């Protein structure tokens with residue numbers, strides 16, 4: 348079971364055991380990681396599942412698809428090179444310990 | 455301690471409870487749900503769950519333990535029967551009164567039945583709840599002749615699912631285009647041709663006169679043109695009505711929805727209404743929207759007001775948006791089309807990738823996109839910034855709309 352580490356804006360770390368084949372978004376919602384609303388449930392329609400992949404893990408996920416690129420521009424928080432929509436990030440056993448940062452929530 | 459009672463644990467009700475806790479509210483929160491199923495997302499019911507690609511457990515709004523962990527009393531399988539405004543309590547079906555200091559109505563809507571003979575036959579389905587979805591899924595698995603009444607979002611999503619299951623559904627639509635209520639005419643054309651290309655038998659301008667049956671089971675549909683179509687499964691997707699009966703019986707102002715003010719309060723300031731059941735001020739009039747975004751953002755607004763993180767008189771101002779997945783087709787809309795009088799297409803409708811920018815009195819009010827995340831993104835930016843592109847700017851593909859500035863005033 349791959350572990351996902353969510354780092355909250357205040358620095359708190361939340362570790363979650365994820366089932367292979369599930370998304371970083373889904374695991375956040377089901378484990379009540381704050382700041383990932385995921386209103387569209389993973390359909391790449393809402394951009395409320397924005398995270399920053401830890402620089403150390405950059406390159407472990409396949410690159411953004413075009414639609415993800417466009418929808419990222421809808422997010423409230425600043426878009427960085429490491430920005431991803433977490434519903435598009437599927438974990439498997441090779442991604443154990445992957446670390447993502449949750450953006451500061453918009454006021 | 456303040457007692458907040460939320461009626462309905464769909465997208466809006468759960469978002470309210472969640473936002474109250476996220477704002478640090480220590481109010482006593484009770485979520486009352488008429489459904490037995492723990493709270494879940496509705497959109498997958500006509501998409502991945504209907505196709506069996508996702509389980510109900512994978513579409514929960516919160517983890518099972520969230521309610522307990524956050525001190526939210528979740529009463530499943532419990533219907534609120536009446537509101538006693540004088541006593542400030544709701545009456546539960548067969549239970550003790552539940553007192554409140556603040557009451558939030560998030561009761562959603564219910565599918566409209568077909569107003570014709572035979573609509574009560576077995577095999578005539580609608581789609582709102584997980585129970586409906588289970589029923590529809592098992593019937594689709596054994597169906598041969600599927601007729602879908604209504605080419606709205608739910609009708610067309612179910613048609614896509616039926617096609618994916620190897621069926622060739624007939625879709626009947628009373629007016630002369632699909633998605634007539636929600637989308638621009640150019641979008642209707644593109645969506646219709648997509649479904650036709652996938653083998654959907656789409657009949658525009660065709661209504662239903664009667665449903666036929668033997669031994670209480672549906673066997674056919676008589677259309678408004680007199681044709682008899684064989685049917686062992688009929689899905690009715692002709693819109694929904696708001697669940698505003700509780701509010702109306704309690705003397706709150708209702709008008710096809712619970713009427714609320716700019717802060718989402720009903721005519722009783724202790725009672726708010728959100729989501730599909732509410733009619734609220736937006737743009738130039740009162741509207742009722744049926745979308746996840748609307749239910750969630752309104753829930754968040756009411757929670758913020760109750761938790762004191764926004765002023766009591768703060769208006770709800772979110773720009774509405776909506777999406778629909780129909781097989782490989784992605785539809786997204788932002789803004790409110792009501793009253794729009796001019797449309798400009800950007801992109802390539804022939805290639806099935808474009809957006810329609812809709813104006814009302816020269817002001818951009820809505821953007822509908824088909825397979826065009828970039829167009830949707832642009833529309834969201836423009837509307838959120840109250841930017842004011844001209845018709846000419848939108849019509850000129852060389853203008854980068856992201857650079858268009860804010861409207862004066």
Ligand SMILES: Cc1cc2nc3c(=O)[nH]c(=O)nc-3n(C[C@H](O)[C@H](O)[C@H](O)COP(=O)(O)OP(=O)(O)OC[C@H]3O[C@@H](n4cnc5c(N)ncnc54)[C@H](O)[C@@H]3O)c2cc1C
Pocket residue numbers: 461462463464465466467486487488489496497498499500532533534535560561562563581582583608697700728729730731743744745746747749775776777778779
């Ligand atoms: C099949 C389907 C597909 C959809 N797809 C999309 C989509 O792709 N995109 C999108 O944006 N929107 C979609 N929608 C619309 C979206 O799901 C709704 O707009 C949203 O659920 C509204 O949330 P709500 O909280 O207002 O009401 P609901 O989610 O409907 O919840 C209302 C709840 O209140 C309960 N209730 C009612 N009366 C009482 C009572 N007296 N006592 C106790 N409980 C009560 C009901 O049982 C229900 O559980 C879809 C809807 C359906 C049915």
Ligand code: FES
Pocket residue numbers: 372385386387388389390391392393394395396418432433434435
């Ligand atoms: S959950 Fe909506 S875009 Fe990721």
